[in-house]
Amino acid sequence: MLKVYFMSADSPSIMVRAAYPIYLGETLSKSEQQSIRQLLDLLPTDDINLNHKTDLSKPVLVIKDMVDGRGLACPMPLLKTKVALRSVVSGESLYVVATDPNSQADIMAFCQQSLQTKATNPLLLSINQATVSDSGELSASQSKYSVDTIYHFIITKTDSN
Incomplete structure (x- = not known):
């Protein structure tokens, strides 16, 4: 389970993970935020930091x-x-989820190509994780997908300087 902090009414929520704190942007609707939280909850808990306060540095x-x-x-x-x-x-x-196994190779290659071609804003693939869930873990909206393996990607645009 991810730990979610609500900073204030005008701040995005924060999800604390060991490698990175994850903020959900204010542009996301409440239903999108809920969907993202449910999907991130499927990721392994061994890399989630539940015992430390958010280190914004x-x-x-x-x-x-x-x-x-x-x-x-x-x-x-x-x-x-x-x-x-x-x-x-x-x-x-950008948070991307997919069920097609080919998407993992496609998205990895796309991000790698952006680094090799020295694009204006190279793409960093921050999270690339596949999860296998049993049907009991999925909400009603998620259970309409018959494939149990979900590929999770968080792609970050970086500054080329």
């Missing part, structure tokens, strides 16, 4: 948008990711 991931590519065949998760990245600026992240 560490790098943070600010999730601005989400791509739900579950149930979509290749290349649709990657194409939706490319479109969604247009609204993400340097320092912000």
